[in-house]
Amino acid sequence: MKNMIKFILKKTIRMVSLLIALCIISFLLISYSPIDPIQAYVGADMMRVGPEQRDKIAEYWGLDQSPLEQFVQWGSRVLQGDLGTSMIYRRPVADIISEKFLNSIILMSLAWLLSGIIGFIIGSIAAMKKDTWIDRTIKWYCYTLASTPTFWIGLLFLMIFAAWLDWFPIGLGVPAGVIAEDVTIGDRIKHLILPTLTLSMIGIANIALHTRQKLIDILSSDYVLFAKARGEKGFVLFWRHGLRNVALPAITLQFAAFSELFGGAVIAETVFSYPGLGQATVEAGLRGDVPLLLGIVIFSAIFVFIGNLVADLIYRLVDPRIREGKFL
Amino acid sequence: MLEVNHLSISFLQYEKGLKQQQLKVIKDLSVSVHSGEILAVVGSSGSGKSLLAHAILGILPTNATTEGTIYFDGVKLTPEKKEEFRGKEISFVPQSVNFLDPLMRVGTQVRNAARGASTSAQRKAFERLRLAKDVEQKFPFQLSGGMARRVLASTAMVSGAKLIIADEPTPGMDPTVIKEALKYFRELADSGCTVLMITHDIGAALEIADKIAVFYAGTTVESAMVNDFSGDGRLLRHPYSKALWRALPQNDFLPIPGSQPLPYANLPGCLFEPRCAFATTECRQDEPKPREIRNGIVRCIHAT
Numbered sequence: 001m002k003n004m005i006k007f008i009l010k011k012t013i014r015m016v017s018l019l020i021a022l023c024i025i026s027f028l029l030i031s032y033s034p035i036d037p038i039q040a041y042v043g044a045d046m047m048r049v050g051p052e053q054r055d056k057i058a059e060y061w062g063l064d065q066s067p068l069e070q071f072v073q074w075g076s077r078v079l080q081g082d083l084g085t086s087m088i089y090r091r092p093v094a095d096i097i098s099e100k101f102l103n104s105i106i107l108m109s110l111a112w113l114l115s116g117i118i119g120f121i122i123g124s125i126a127a128m129k130k131d132t133w134i135d136r137t138i139k140w141y142c143y144t145l146a147s148t149p150t151f152w153i154g155l156l157f158l159m160i161f162a163a164w165l166d167w168f169p170i171g172l173g174v175p176a177g178v179i180a181e182d183v184t185i186g187d188r189i190k191h192l193i194l195p196t197l198t199l200s201m202i203g204i205a206n207i208a209l210h211t212r213q214k215l216i217d218i219l220s221s222d223y224v225l226f227a228k229a230r231g232e233k234g235f236v237l238f239w240r241h242g243l244r245n246v247a248l249p250a251i252t253l254q255f256a257a258f259s260e261l262f263g264g265a266v267i268a269e270t271v272f273s274y275p276g277l278g279q280a281t282v283e284a285g286l287r288g289d290v291p292l293l294l295g296i297v298i299f300s301a302i303f304v305f306i307g308n309l310v311a312d313l314i315y316r317l318v319d320p321r322i323r324e325g326k327f328l
Numbered sequence: 329m330l331e332v333n334h335l336s337i338s339f340l341q342y343e344k345g346l347k348q349q350q351l352k353v354i355k356d357l358s359v360s361v362h363s364g365e366i367l368a369v370v371g372s373s374g375s376g377k378s379l380l381a382h383a384i385l386g387i388l389p390t391n392a393t394t395e396g397t398i399y400f401d402g403v404k405l406t407p408e409k410k411e412e413f414r415g416k417e418i419s420f421v422p423q424s425v426n427f428l429d430p431l432m433r434v435g436t437q438v439r440n441a442a443r444g445a446s447t448s449a450q451r452k453a454f455e456r457l458r459l460a461k462d463v464e465q466k467f468p469f470q471l472s473g474g475m476a477r478r479v480l481a482s483t484a485m486v487s488g489a490k491l492i493i494a495d496e497p498t499p500g501m502d503p504t505v506i507k508e509a510l511k512y513f514r515e516l517a518d519s520g521c522t523v524l525m526i527t528h529d530i531g532a533a534l535e536i537a538d539k540i541a542v543f544y545a546g547t548t549v550e551s552a553m554v555n556d557f558s559g560d561g562r563l564l565r566h567p568y569s570k571a572l573w574r575a576l577p578q579n580d581f582l583p584i585p586g587s588q589p590l591p592y593a594n595l596p597g598c599l600f601e602p603r604c605a606f607a608t609t610e611c612r613q614d615e616p617k618p619r620e621i622r623n624g625i626v627r628c629i630h631a632t
């Protein structure tokens with residue numbers, strides 16, 4: 001238990017230092033980017049905005065100060081728990097993030113589960129049938145997937161299932177032109193399917209290839225040899241020894257893949273104009289919405305950190321060699 | 329009865345680049361054991377003892393090719409037959425603790441080897457080998473080497489198989505437990521089982537075995553009755569067996585100079601020739617064929 005606390009403390013310190021570095025780098029990148037936040041803020045009406053109004057806007061958002069001053073001000077407010085106000089949405093950053101995240105979390109967790117389960121199953125089948133045509137097909141499929149950009153898969157899905165077959169809507173999270181109260185669960189689900197499939201595609205190849213390799217190692221281990229010598233084979237062998245030993249590394253990998261999930265969500269949401277956190281990130285970046293962008297950076301870093309922490313904790317709690325051993 | 333005839337095992341190995349070569353590690357090896365008997369296999373490390381066991385069970389790695397025939401109770405052991413017999417007719421006690429699944433409680437692993445009333449069989453075996461009751465709930469990493477070996481030996485006890493192959497079942501156990509385990513193997517043989525026991529411990533082999541096969545560099549140099557291992561070793565036929573016998577602490581404790589040739593060496597003549605005190609020029613020319621002398625089999629042209 002003491003070890004556990006020490007472990008979490010250590011991780012947290014590393015996390016905090018990482019966060020600080022991330023914020024500084026993001027801030028620097030934005031302040032040197034060619035985007036003029038005021039122009040982005042005002043949008044197409046720029047022609048009608050005079051220099052005085054311009055100064056006023058700059059003053060209001062603190063854009064007239066030096067980057068260092070801006071950063072210090074922003075930082076001290078964040079430390080008090082205030083992430084500031086989004087320039088494009090003109091609402092508190094925390095509200096925007098929680099609203100967008102709610103949309104994303106459904107998409108991401110569905111894709112995460114789907115890719116984990118499918119990847120694990122096809123990886124296991126490939127390993128059990130190593131060097132047969134089944135294995136070769138699965139391997140070929142995974143390598144193809146792994147080398148295909150997400151946006152391309154997304155566009156392909158859009159073309160086939162939305163444009164040609166007309167099975168699913170072309171984009172957005174809800175039907176266009178329908179008021180919020182009239183949107184049914186069915187509508188939402190329909191809008192979710194293609195982005196979810198696209199997003200899960202990225203994870204499948206990774207987890208399947210990893211599971212396949214790990215299971216092949218396990219199947220050639222001494223303890224599987226001995227299990228075979230005791231007459232175990234086929235599915236019983238996999239169930240008793242393969243599954244048990246391969247599940248732990250696979251689950252860990254899946255939790256550690258949170259960062260890729262987040263990166264994938266940005267692309268998938270953009271392709272499908274799905275109103276999630278990923279899309280908000282792109283917007284914030286393109287329009288120089290510094291508070292929102294930094295808020296998302298902090299949030300996503302914590303999100304990924306939690307994924308990795310859970311992966312570590314699972315290992316510690318589930319693996320008897322660590323759980324019942326003295327060492328940690 | 330178990331009969332292994334002219335068994336050879338080679339491994340396909342990749343050298344630099346794509347060049348492959350067959351590395352023959354077991355050459356023309358023959359042993360036989362009748363039911364009701366215990367054959368002890370002795371020989372230095374790397375002489376091919378474990379490979380023989382794995383070959384009988386059909387669990388060699390995929391890059392291994394075998395030649396020769398193996399018969400058990402008149403049935404030729406083809407790969408399919410081996411798979412069918414494993415765990416039913418043939419039971420195996422592996423050499424190392426790594427053969428236990430690290431994530432499964434050891435009691436369960438033993439029960440999986442049993443047919444019928446597995447829990448009571450497992451408990452009986454544990455009790456007999458003096459493993460405390462709570463051991464069944466432990467994971468392999470929580471066991472000492474000796475305890476893990478007792479767990480491995482228990483798998484053979486619960487299997488009800490007719491052929492038991494035990495690869496070094498006793499190291500790390502304390503003397504009373506060794507006695508108990510050996511006694512158990514003897515009982516199995518007396519009840520009609522065929523037992524092949526691989527061991528470094530010639531003393532233990534002498535206590536329970538009926539016959540002893542001496543391995544050297546991947547082949548059997550001698551098969552002898554237990555009684556031949558006595559006195560100054562005069563009854564033994566092969567110079568290596570004699571040297572091995574004299575090297576024991578209770579005898580002259582004389583080490584054998586030199587070391588076993590590597591599989592790459594490809595000696596044309598007798599494999600023991602570089603270390604043999606009786607070697608002549610003929611020994612270097614042809615591989616000695618196995619010959620029957622005084623109810624035993626020996627591979628030495630000068631043996632009498």
Ligand SMILES: Nc1ncnc2c1ncn2[C@@H]1O[C@H](COP(=O)(O)OP(=O)(O)OP(=O)(O)O)[C@@H](O)[C@H]1O
Pocket residue numbers: 339353371372373374375376377378379380389423591
């Ligand atoms: N997978 C393999 N590939 C190549 N060579 C192998 C392989 N397994 C075993 N060998 C070789 O075969 C020979 C015999 O090995 P084996 O494990 O049967 O020895 P052993 O008599 O059981 O020794 P020990 O007493 O140390 O257990 C050794 O020279 C070893 O290097």
Ligand code: SF4
Pocket residue numbers: 566567568598599600601602604605606607608611616627628629630631
């Ligand atoms: S054949 Fe020659 S070298 Fe080989 S063991 Fe006999 S005497 Fe020694």
Ligand SMILES: [Mg+2]
Pocket residue numbers: 377378379423495
């Ligand atoms: Mg061995």
